[in-house]
Amino acid sequence: MSEGFVVAILGATGAVGTRLIQQLEQSTIPVKAVKLLASSRSAGKVLQFREQAVTVEEATPAAFDGVDLVLASAGGSVSKKFLPEAVKRGAVCVDNTSAFRMVPEIPLVVPEVNESALYQHQGIIANPNCSTIQMMVALEPIRQAVGLKQIIVSTYQAASGAGQSALNELYTEAQDFLDGKQMHADIFPTKGDQKHYPLAFNLLPQIDVLEDNLYSHEEWKMIHETKKIMLGDMDASDIKVTATCVRVPVPISHGESIWIDTGDPTATVDQLRQAIADAPGAVLQDDPAHQVYPQPVNATGTRDTYVGRIRPDLENPGAFNLWVVSDNLLKGAAWNTVQIAERLVADDLVHPVVPATK
Amino acid sequence: MSEGFVVAILGATGAVGTRLIQQLEQSTIPVKAVKLLASSRSAGKVLQFREQAVTVEEATPAAFDGVDLVLASAGGSVSKKFLPEAVKRGAVCVDNTSAFRMVPEIPLVVPEVNESALYQHQGIIANPNCSTIQMMVALEPIRQAVGLKQIIVSTYQAASGAGQSALNELYTEAQDFLDGKQMHADIFPTKGDQKHYPLAFNLLPQIDVLEDNLYSHEEWKMIHETKKIMLGDMDASDIKVTATCVRVPVPISHGESIWIDTGDPTATVDQLRQAIADAPGAVLQDDPAHQVYPQPVNATGTRDTYVGRIRPDLENPGAFNLWVVSDNLLKGAAWNTVQIAERLVADDLVHPVVPATK
Numbered sequence: 001m002s003e004g005f006v007v008a009i010l011g012a013t014g015a016v017g018t019r020l021i022q023q024l025e026q027s028t029i030p031v032k033a034v035k036l037l038a039s040s041r042s043a044g045k046v047l048q049f050r051e052q053a054v055t056v057e058e059a060t061p062a063a064f065d066g067v068d069l070v071l072a073s074a075g076g077s078v079s080k081k082f083l084p085e086a087v088k089r090g091a092v093c094v095d096n097t098s099a100f101r102m103v104p105e106i107p108l109v110v111p112e113v114n115e116s117a118l119y120q121h122q123g124i125i126a127n128p129n130c131s132t133i134q135m136m137v138a139l140e141p142i143r144q145a146v147g148l149k150q151i152i153v154s155t156y157q158a159a160s161g162a163g164q165s166a167l168n169e170l171y172t173e174a175q176d177f178l179d180g181k182q183m184h185a186d187i188f189p190t191k192g193d194q195k196h197y198p199l200a201f202n203l204l205p206q207i208d209v210l211e212d213n214l215y216s217h218e219e220w221k222m223i224h225e226t227k228k229i230m231l232g233d234m235d236a237s238d239i240k241v242t243a244t245c246v247r248v249p250v251p252i253s254h255g256e257s258i259w260i261d262t263g264d265p266t267a268t269v270d271q272l273r274q275a276i277a278d279a280p281g282a283v284l285q286d287d288p289a290h291q292v293y294p295q296p297v298n299a300t301g302t303r304d305t306y307v308g309r310i311r312p313d314l315e316n317p318g319a320f321n322l323w324v325v326s327d328n329l330l331k332g333a334a335w336n337t338v339q340i341a342e343r344l345v346a347d348d349l350v351h352p353v354v355p356a357t358k
Numbered sequence: 359m360s361e362g363f364v365v366a367i368l369g370a371t372g373a374v375g376t377r378l379i380q381q382l383e384q385s386t387i388p389v390k391a392v393k394l395l396a397s398s399r400s401a402g403k404v405l406q407f408r409e410q411a412v413t414v415e416e417a418t419p420a421a422f423d424g425v426d427l428v429l430a431s432a433g434g435s436v437s438k439k440f441l442p443e444a445v446k447r448g449a450v451c452v453d454n455t456s457a458f459r460m461v462p463e464i465p466l467v468v469p470e471v472n473e474s475a476l477y478q479h480q481g482i483i484a485n486p487n488c489s490t491i492q493m494m495v496a497l498e499p500i501r502q503a504v505g506l507k508q509i510i511v512s513t514y515q516a517a518s519g520a521g522q523s524a525l526n527e528l529y530t531e532a533q534d535f536l537d538g539k540q541m542h543a544d545i546f547p548t549k550g551d552q553k554h555y556p557l558a559f560n561l562l563p564q565i566d567v568l569e570d571n572l573y574s575h576e577e578w579k580m581i582h583e584t585k586k587i588m589l590g591d592m593d594a595s596d597i598k599v600t601a602t603c604v605r606v607p608v609p610i611s612h613g614e615s616i617w618i619d620t621g622d623p624t625a626t627v628d629q630l631r632q633a634i635a636d637a638p639g640a641v642l643q644d645d646p647a648h649q650v651y652p653q654p655v656n657a658t659g660t661r662d663t664y665v666g667r668i669r670p671d672l673e674n675p676g677a678f679n680l681w682v683v684s685d686n687l688l689k690g691a692a693w694n695t696v697q698i699a700e701r702l703v704a705d706d707l708v709h710p711v712v713p714a715t716k
Binding site for chain 2: 150152154156171174175178189193194195197198201202203204205206210211213214215223237240241242244246248249250251255257259269288289290291293294295296297308309310311312313314315316319321323325
């Protein structure tokens with residue numbers, strides 16, 4: 001591996017981090033060397049990259065010396081602290097946290113939708129929220145084929161979206177419930193919030209914190225990230241979006257029930273199906289006569305976004321319901337991040353830049 | 359118990375049947391005697407009613423001789439077979455199956471919404487589908503207070519909606535999954551359909567059969583029952599309704615993410631909250647600052663419908679999102695059935711009628 005890039009993975013030991021390693025191993029990116037960075041707590045652990053043992057190092061500014069590409073998924077505060085340092089040292093960073101998503105100058109990218117935004121990057125590219133990404137993969141081809149005026153989405157979000165320890169909590173709670181014991185919650189709905197509730201065999205209509213406008217931060221992200229990705233402006237009004245985000249007792253892969261108004265009263269289910277069938281990253285799973293529709297158990301471990309149950313709203317011409325499932329840790333996180341890095345490499349966009357922020 | 363009614367429970371041994379017994383025990387109905395009826399398979403079993411042992415009898419036409427009130431929950435075909443026989447013999451029947459819901463002359467009743475329809479009964483009153491009932495309890499007060507023009511609902515429906523054996527399947531699958539074993543499905547998504555998929559740690563966007571119009575029968579029910587209950591006509595167009603129904607790995611209590619357009623652009627969250635707070639059968643659980651919102655674990659075992667997460671659609675004045683949870687076996691089935699029977703008794707409507715059908 002003498003030619004290629006030095007790639008650092010920040011947050012290498014988490015649920016997304018381990019998948020970043022795996023997706024990078026399987027990617028087309030020529031990797032000269034990999035650096036696995038994490039908190040001091042995880043430093044010293046030995047992980048594998050393409051059959052080589054790699055010791056996890058503590059993330060420090062100096063750890064980014066000589067790094068070409070950073071893939072970050074260690075939390076928003078960690079990204080805020082280290083990514084500007086990495087950019088200063090000449091690296092290009094793809095950040096899978098919410099730290100920079102709403103900075104107007106920073107591209108927020110789903111490659112199937114707005115790859116061209118990568119050309120504006122100033123060192124940092126933001127990876128959208130998991131629940132937004134899969135909705136974009138499903139809806140962009142419909143927007144291109146017939147139009148898109150309004151989105152009303154209800155999510156069914158998997159436990160792993162809150163990290164590996166949250167996923168472990170779901171399993172522990174589930175076993176306790178089946179054993180007739182009291183369930184104990186420390187993490188859900190949201191780590192660090194005042195109250196915690198069990199998720200196993202339950203539903204929690206709170207993902208991330210509830211804000212003063214009555215929306216959860218997750219719902220806010222779906223609304224504004226959609227506008228930024230599709231229209232280039234987080235407050236654009238050409239597409240109206242509203243969202244209700246609910247955590248469900250599923251380990252991996254989010255479901256989304258999406259109602260859309262295409263704005264075209266002549267639009268048909270066949271047009272939408274064809275648009276999905278032709279779309280990159282999307283797979284049509286829509287054969288009601290044979291009970292074929294997207295399910296988390298089938299989506300998990302794959303990079304695609306699955307779309308089915310496409311039906312016309314019988315009383316609103318041009319409006320449709322659909323059901324979308326994707327692996328939140330892959331397309332919703334690690335794969336979309338590595339996919340952005342692949343495009344950066346392919347488009348020759350991995351080079352030192354003047355930092356966007358000090 | 360010399361004064362009062364002879365009450366028969368048809369389908370006494372199922373998940374809903376056992377709750378019909380419990381709800382009848384706790385009801386205001388003066389019960390002179392109770393008859394527990396089921397298939398020949400369950401005949402001979404001994405159950406309790408108010409500390410009396412009652413032997414389950416096989417359901418036959420003659421078993422309804424002398425019965426005043428029938429509470430039925432043994433499946434649509436059983437109701438179709440026996441309820442006309444019971445009516446012939448002078449009984450009034452409250453039917454918790456889909457057998458008669460769409461017969462125009464047969465009242466479909468949620469007492470909080472359209473109790474007056476009971477006065478038109480001709481021997482049979484239909485209890486609506488579980489997912490419809492809780493939506494009606496939540497939305498009728500809003501309709502009365504500010505109006506209602508459009509409903510878009512996504513459901514998160516509990517396993518017990520498919521019966522006790524389905525609930526057992528969820529638990530068996532969950533234990534197998536936690537033990538690292540293959541999950542095995544015989545019932546979900548729908549008993550008798552061609553294919554079966556595991557529900558534990560998964561999501562199934564199919565409840566009841568998928569029909570030629572691409573909607574599941576459950577979705578069809580939510581659309582047309584809503585119109586019949588609120589507007590008196592299953593095809594009324596004054597309120598537009600569309601639905602996506604999804605089974606989730608929760609044992610008891612359905613969740614619903616509901617978007618509504620009230621048609622009043624000046625409507626406020628406070629108005630909606632007040633309407634719910636004042637409404638019979640509904641409980642407002644909506645305090646985002648203290649993470650208070652409806653959850654299945656809290657609703658289970660109670661008769662009420664819980665409403666929270668009420669938020670304005672920020673781009674559509676007069677439109678709102680809300681989150682509704684209720685015990686599908688109680689308000690969604692056994693309690694609504696017994697509640698109808700209580701109203702029939704209170705309004706002196708339990709008396710022999712000329713049969714509506716031969």
